[in-house]
Amino acid sequence: MNNSIGKIYRLTSFGESHGPAIGGVIDGVPPGIDIDISLIQKELERRKPGQSHITTQRKEPDYLELLSGIFDGKTTGAPIGFIIKNTDQRSKDYSHIQNIYRPSHADFTYDKKYGIRDYRGGGRSSARTTASVVVAGAIAKQILKNVRISAYVNAVGEIEVDKDYTQLDLSKTDNNPVRCPDEKFASRMIKKIEEIKKRGDTIGGQITCVIQNVPVGLGEPVFNKLQAALAYAMLNIPAVKAFEYGSGFAGTRMTGSRHNDIFNLDGTTQTNFSGGIQGGISNGMDIYFRVGFKPVATLMQEQESIDKDGNKTIVKGKGRHDPCVVPRAVPVVEAFTAMIILDFLLLNQTHKLD
Amino acid sequence: MNNSIGKIYRLTSFGESHGPAIGGVIDGVPPGIDIDISLIQKELERRKPGQSHITTQRKEPDYLELLSGIFDGKTTGAPIGFIIKNTDQRSKDYSHIQNIYRPSHADFTYDKKYGIRDYRGGGRSSARTTASVVVAGAIAKQILKNVRISAYVNAVGEIEVDKDYTQLDLSKTDNNPVRCPDEKFASRMIKKIEEIKKRGDTIGGQITCVIQNVPVGLGEPVFNKLQAALAYAMLNIPAVKAFEYGSGFAGTRMTGSRHNDIFNLDGTTQTNFSGGIQGGISNGMDIYFRVGFKPVATLMQEQESIDKDGNKTIVKGKGRHDPCVVPRAVPVVEAFTAMIILDFLLLNQTHKLD
Amino acid sequence: MNNSIGKIYRLTSFGESHGPAIGGVIDGVPPGIDIDISLIQKELERRKPGQSHITTQRKEPDYLELLSGIFDGKTTGAPIGFIIKNTDQRSKDYSHIQNIYRPSHADFTYDKKYGIRDYRGGGRSSARTTASVVVAGAIAKQILKNVRISAYVNAVGEIEVDKDYTQLDLSKTDNNPVRCPDEKFASRMIKKIEEIKKRGDTIGGQITCVIQNVPVGLGEPVFNKLQAALAYAMLNIPAVKAFEYGSGFAGTRMTGSRHNDIFNLDGTTQTNFSGGIQGGISNGMDIYFRVGFKPVATLMQEQESIDKDGNKTIVKGKGRHDPCVVPRAVPVVEAFTAMIILDFLLLNQTHKLD
Amino acid sequence: MNNSIGKIYRLTSFGESHGPAIGGVIDGVPPGIDIDISLIQKELERRKPGQSHITTQRKEPDYLELLSGIFDGKTTGAPIGFIIKNTDQRSKDYSHIQNIYRPSHADFTYDKKYGIRDYRGGGRSSARTTASVVVAGAIAKQILKNVRISAYVNAVGEIEVDKDYTQLDLSKTDNNPVRCPDEKFASRMIKKIEEIKKRGDTIGGQITCVIQNVPVGLGEPVFNKLQAALAYAMLNIPAVKAFEYGSGFAGTRMTGSRHNDIFNLDGTTQTNFSGGIQGGISNGMDIYFRVGFKPVATLMQEQESIDKDGNKTIVKGKGRHDPCVVPRAVPVVEAFTAMIILDFLLLNQTHKLD
Numbered sequence A, B, C, D: 001m002n003n004s005i006g007k008i009y010r011l012t013s014f015g016e017s018h019g020p021a022i023g024g025v026i027d028g029v030p031p032g033i034d035i036d037i038s039l040i041q042k043e044l045e046r047r048k049p050g051q052s053h054i055t056t057q058r059k060e061p062d063y064l065e066l067l068s069g070i071f072d073g074k075t076t077g078a079p080i081g082f083i084i085k086n087t088d089q090r091s092k093d094y095s096h097i098q099n100i101y102r103p104s105h106a107d108f109t110y111d112k113k114y115g116i117r118d119y120r121g122g123g124r125s126s127a128r129t130t131a132s133v134v135v136a137g138a139i140a141k142q143i144l145k146n147v148r149i150s151a152y153v154n155a156v157g158e159i160e161v162d163k164d165y166t167q168l169d170l171s172k173t174d175n176n177p178v179r180c181p182d183e184k185f186a187s188r189m190i191k192k193i194e195e196i197k198k199r200g201d202t203i204g205g206q207i208t209c210v211i212q213n214v215p216v217g218l219g220e221p222v223f224n225k226l227q228a229a230l231a232y233a234m235l236n237i238p239a240v241k242a243f244e245y246g247s248g249f250a251g252t253r254m255t256g257s258r259h260n261d262i263f264n265l266d267g268t269t270q271t272n273f274s275g276g277i278q279g280g281i282s283n284g285m286d287i288y289f290r291v292g293f294k295p296v297a298t299l300m301q302e303q304e305s306i307d308k309d310g311n312k313t314i315v316k317g318k319g320r321h322d323p324c325v326v327p328r329a330v331p332v333v334e335a336f337t338a339m340i341i342l343d344f345l346l347l348n349q350t351h352k353l354d
Helices: A037-047 A093-095 A107-114 A128-142 A170-175 A183-197 A227-236 A326-351 B037-047 B107-114 B125-146 B170-175 B181-197 B227-237 B326-351 C037-048 C093-098 C109-116 C126-143 C170-175 C183-198 C226-235 C328-353 D037-049 D091-097 D108-113 D127-144 D170-175 D183-198 D224-234 D324-350
Strands: A010-014 A021-027 A064-066 A080-085 A149-158 A205-212 A240-245 A286-293 A303-307 A312-317 B010-015 B021-027 B062-066 B080-086 B146-154 B205-212 B240-245 B287-293 B303-306 B312-315 C008-016 C020-029 C063-068 C082-086 C150-158 C205-210 C240-245 C287-293 C304-305 C312-315 D011-015 D021-027 D064-066 D080-085 D148-156 D205-212 D240-245 D285-293 D303-307 D312-315
Touching: A010 B326, A010 D021, A021 A128, A021 D011, A021 D080, A037 A064, A037 A128, A037 A326, A080 A128, A080 C226, A080 D021, A080 D080, A107 B326, A128 A326, A149 A170, A149 A183, A149 A326, A149 C063, A149 D205, A183 D021, A205 A326, A227 A240, A227 A286, A227 A326, A227 B146, A240 B080, A240 B227, A286 A326, A326 B107, A326 C328, B010 B125, B021 B125, B021 C020, B021 C082, B021 D064, B037 B062, B037 B125, B037 B326, B080 B125, B080 C020, B080 C082, B125 B326, B125 C205, B146 B170, B146 B181, B146 B326, B146 C126, B170 B181, B170 C170, B181 B312, B227 B240, B227 B326, B240 D303, B287 B326, B287 D080, B326 D324, C008 C126, C008 C312, C020 C126, C037 C063, C093 D324, C150 C170, C150 C183, C150 C328, C170 C183, C170 C304, C205 C328, C205 D011, C226 C287, C226 C328, C226 D224, C240 D224, C287 D080, D011 D127, D021 D127, D037 D064, D037 D127, D037 D324, D080 D127, D127 D324, D148 D170, D148 D183, D148 D324, D205 D324, D224 D240, D224 D285, D224 D324, D285 D324
Parallel strands: none
Antiparallel strands: A010 A021, A021 A080, A064 A080, A149 A205, A205 A286, A240 A286, A240 B240, A303 A312, B010 B021, B021 B080, B062 B080, B146 B205, B205 B287, B240 B287, B303 B312, C008 C020, C020 C082, C063 C082, C150 C205, C205 C287, C240 C287, C240 D240, C304 C312, D011 D021, D021 D080, D064 D080, D148 D205, D205 D285, D240 D285, D303 D312
């Protein structure tokens, strides 16, 4: 059960970065829904390596092959199986680290846990596994229809957009390679990443995600609160260290008299410190949250490390790596979000008999 | 499945704040383990209302009745059923809000979701449900034995302890009612809460939790990462808005060359920005995380609100409420943490056949 | 997860026969449904010991205490917690078997599995745990409304009713203590049980269950076929050795040309060898199945056995035991059936978005 | 969750008979175990169509492609993704039934449930989906090592082997195309199938399965009894109508004094009416059970039926179908059994901390 996520709309994922293919099975897909396969492929393009000069230059076409569950352009209710072949597997880029534990990578923990490690790239620990999430999310988005999910980069290192999402035009996110809808900040972020890359270093960042038109009533009052499911999904994205929704950590410094969201007569609220969720259940207002990513661990500069036998060694990234992960993580954040919202919508259906 | 948490060591919870009892069933308990029931009761005392002048004065003895699964002081491997009777149910304290939606409470969302609301207190949305978590956590702690879990209040409003956990003596946490191991900061926090309470207002805060002696290898590489399970648990605690582990949001502003944890020859690391988890899997270093709580929504002052029919109204808390939730949330954070760690330890057993 | 059953409508059970109470938590209950508690109690009476001269004389009032999830006579959508206290615990009736493994009982396997055994009665292995199933089933029946579930005894030992269910008046099942709707066969069965009881022996039997007015479409095509869920539930009833639905084992001897159910123009079928399920999915016809029970293992006569240390010994049942389990198992079969049908109905709701 | 089976060792299946491929993902595979891929392929050959003159002449090579989770001949602990391409898809064989509901097929129920039907063959309802089960079972067999699982055909129509499994040499099962280890009965069965086939008719049958060297202690006392999991798996095999283990239906006619299995001093029993399971838990004796299959619904002769619009029509199977399903079902029964036993072995690991 460790490679599945979701209760009703559930993705089961498989695949390593350097095996023949990665892929997944999506269960719980309602039947009879139109699916535009080119839109799934388009989301994969947003995630794939080599899409711009500020991402890794590794080239993977990330071409989706759908194997089941869609017939004549519609979901059938049967599980959707899919694969994405691994084509650009320069395993030799990794041969130098076969017996080495890279700092802040999963090499050490993976080896200790399983006693066997596919040293060709990250193996199962590779961020490449998020491509399967993007597929499941892109299908979820098409099923959701009315719900709008918009993620964007709100910070790269210390460069942080000084407006909140309500002051931004979220349709502009994909206008630049860093995926920040504020052009001015986008330029600064891109410059920062270029500079970091030149030094062979990496940098962290943050993504904000906004979910609009969510119906009231999604989420559960005790366990399985909606925010808990979102946090769970986000913390499963490689490199994520932090999650906050609504007022977040800033809200911890506020008083109740300021933080409480006063109702309008129609049940909407004047402020939205709650972030669209009260008592674990969506209230119909915008849901928004922020996700923090650490800097990528693979550096294009020398670092001290150890090998399997506990000897000192030096590692230096070869091949092609991202200096900053957040631009490519935007579609992953959106995909997980779409999966969660759809899952909760379907789960909510069980509250009634027709 | 919405009222269960955990995969192997699993708590299923039931009960509303003003019904006859709350309680739960704990499944997946290994047999033959000594349980000291007084230690469970002691954890309940740490959570219960009325324990000090800075918490609600509501008096509930929170007396645990164990109904199954423990025989002659040992776990039997059968599920542990338990109840805690609700004794101090001043339902009349709530009669004034029967048809009112309190700001930033679950009244509105609960009513919209279920179409029926137990208006006597929070009903199922009450934070009282966390008592069941404390029971399951207290049992998990006794099963874990070697793992040490220590949570403490690191901030109340803007008063934030200026040391990290390694500079504090965590055995002193319960020496004061605010549960901050730094006496100087504890005094300031208590004073702040007294002041806030006097104004009929409330304030947010933060809890830090440290897990020590966790074996290497807990957690999964793709979904079900250890940090994701911890985030999920924490975001299910009422009033929690934020979670970060290791370097957290601060890590998003760092470069990889600074953030990477360089190995010592024995596999430990010189720094611990990773927070004890690499690639979703524990690495044997301390795991630490921070949880942010919003200010309590019930104020002892008048606020505008609406009733079920969309009419304007005024609400003001009656009865007995917490001006700041973090001191009582400390045992809840520890309990959820113990449940997760035990669950992952048991899950890890399935990686091998004897 | 071993003490829960059901995916959406899910019972989590706890309790041993000689502890303070048995009970359970029912999750996934839709809100706003009228519940008549006396009807639940009535189902418990049908299962309870001491109800007639052909069942055990053990007296347990089996009084249901509901602790949550029902308010003002309606389900609230919150989990229903309940307990049934154990009152007539003559543990001394069991002291003679404390270290003995009774033949064809769970003593040996339980002890080997858990290394610890609550020797007071069957402990967790006691058929008394089925009382929790009866509660969950009685609530499911009330939620199902239109679906009619009727189980009856169709055989005691070699005495087998020579008509199928369509030739019987199923409203007469409870007219006699053996729960066989055919009066003539009922008399013969009762006489057989009296005779067996006099000899201190026991006898097996069979129960047929019919489910009427099930909507078309319940069940899944590959795993989670409706018949698989029914078989799973039935084989979890103590003493059950066999399950067949529709044509069952007799169907294995037939040709396809005879066995195929030819359609009427309205989609109903002329025969019903399929037993109301085709390809794992209900087809709207009556679902019917048969369950086989072995003879009760506890005999009121001497049998050879062994103790924990592998020494020969003699056991003889003391106290009060059933000579034939099927009359009391009828409400258990119905309860499990109701739980499964409701679970699949709710699960089916997830096939569509409103 | 409807397309997954197993709790720890879990297969998630996908694919329709006439899409590009079927396949699955196996989660919960312990790492470091040698896997001989040719043995998996060999099990697929036992199931595949066209293997003898008494099975369907449809030719599918059923060639397994492993995509992940096995590296250098060993399991890695990562999920095993695999596909089997559909190559011999004579969809035109089905064009005549596009709008027709075949008697005793899933056409009607599938259409009513999903509102959309892949009419090319059985679609998701095709028995071809059992190939994925065979893969997961073949891997489970290799992990189990010491446990021996042997299924064989014990009846075709009314021809039933007159010996029980202890009197047969189970190594001879695959010596003949009907997979009956008794040569004399095998000949009669084959003749019967040939005769039935000539008439364009079909016939049912039965499979017995024996599991040897199962350790004591698998299975749970209340829900998730070992026999319940086996029954669930078997009733998910297409065409299965009945399941009995140990004494089965015959046991319902016995007295307790005859049915009880008296212990030997070493904890084994003199008889084995219990079928190797007591109180839901394996006792170390052979586990054996019988599975009943109805006759195949597709006939090579004309039958009355209806179309989607409720008009009368005539159907007659075209293409290539099995006159009797049991010979090809033998590896499926074994595969499901291996999956269940392995799942329970792994689950049992969670009863202890190292």
